[in-house]
Amino acid sequence: MSLKNELKFVYVIAIICLVIGVFCYSSLPAKSPEPPVRLMFKTVGGNVLFDHQAHGDVPGLACEDCHHTYKKGETDVPVSCETCHKADSKFVSALGDNGKFDHEGHSDDYGLSCNDCHHNYYEEDGGEPQPCSDCHEAGVVDDYMPGRVQAFHKQCISCHEDNGAAPGQSDCESCHAPRKTVEAFHGQCIKCHEDLHKGPSGSDEDCKKCHGF
């Protein structure tokens, strides 16, 4: 092929590719399928890939089981994963009475009433609290209300410091590095499962029981 023909050939290729490329991007925009196939939840413990399709395929699991106010064609906020995925309702390691949530601090030190968090408070059972993120908003920090990151950080680090266990405030990489965050959060969850001999445990190879992969 002569140099002139090579140039013509490349021009033709460029024009054809440009036309196809513009057509694909303008006429075939990516649409999110309804219902979604998978969803990515960004959490303090790392991203969680939620397989919506796999959950939809579970026999006996209806849309309303998670989306309590579900109507066809509409979307609503589903219940949290923890509603179904917990070792035992009496033991919630992260936020329960035996966990790391500073309940006394919130009720006594910050002057909050029970109803501030437990909107449907009952003397008998206390009622389910609102999610932490209702008050601790992402990216919003002021003198009175720590942001979401600060709140969760305090939740972890205060315990480490109280017990004199590493990592401390100056040892960021012990948690915020590949695998380290996962190990810390994994340890927090898995310990309860192991104590109760329920659900997935550290020796259980079935990761997807928690991670939905």
Place this chain on the structure above:
Amino acid sequence: MPNTLKLTVSHAPFWHNGSSISSKSRNILLASLLAVVPGCYQYGMAAVGVVTMSIASAIIWELLINFISRRPISVGDGNAALIGMIFAMMLPATTPWWAVVTGTFFAVVIAKEIFGGIGANPFNPAVLAMTILMLSWGNLFDFNAALLNYSFNFKAVYPLVLSKSFGAHAVEPFALMDLLLGKQIGGIGSTCGIGLILGGVYLILRGFIRWEVCFSFLAGIIIAALCFNILNPELYAGPGFHLLTGYTMIGAFFLATEDSSSPVNFIPMLIYGFLGGALTILIRNIGTHIDGVLYAILIINLVNPLLDKIRPKAIGKGV
């Protein structure tokens, strides 16, 4: 009697054997199709859009820089189209058009033309562009998040993320044969291992890329991954997994072998490839990045001029 080597030299005129840069570019483009076509089949017209936009924009950028710098039009050699193709092979099918166009700008203008055009670039242009984009808009290249809307008949999780976060046993469900056949998520033209191997072997047999670089790169991956695996089999996946996931295969056959940024002598080529493979595993297993191929190739591109100092002894005696 000393053993003498007889060299036969003929006089001009010489006959051109027909090889040219454009012929080489065309052949590499054809070989790359073996991996790109399965990718487009898997991801549909979105992938076709990314590939065609990348090729077109790469050619247009080179044409523009030719006009601006008042240099001869060089797009005829097909190198710009090739850079566009290789760059697109690493992208997820959902890459927005502006990221493709920005990426080809970095590849053609910043990584190649600024250094003097073809043959003068110290880094592989597609790798440099991809790295800049990944550092600038990392969320676009999180394959798990980018490919959320695709439904596959295989586990739709980027295997290297699983291995990095949960250790070796989390990737046991991935059968090596499935990985080889491209049953994994990733870049448009980076996941079909069999296509990349066939394309690479074709290019080696035709003499367009050097087997020394490819095989030593893969040897580096195997040996380093094996060492980690023996050290802690629960944490670090085996060599088979690392060979067939991420950018390993495209790295070995299409990225590390780029002419301008790789050595020309035998020993340097072996060191260059091996270093690239070993660095890839080091970055994957103890670094912070999910895949190490791109950074490893940039590093070996950097040491390439030093490696080429290792030269064979010249025939005869110096005067």
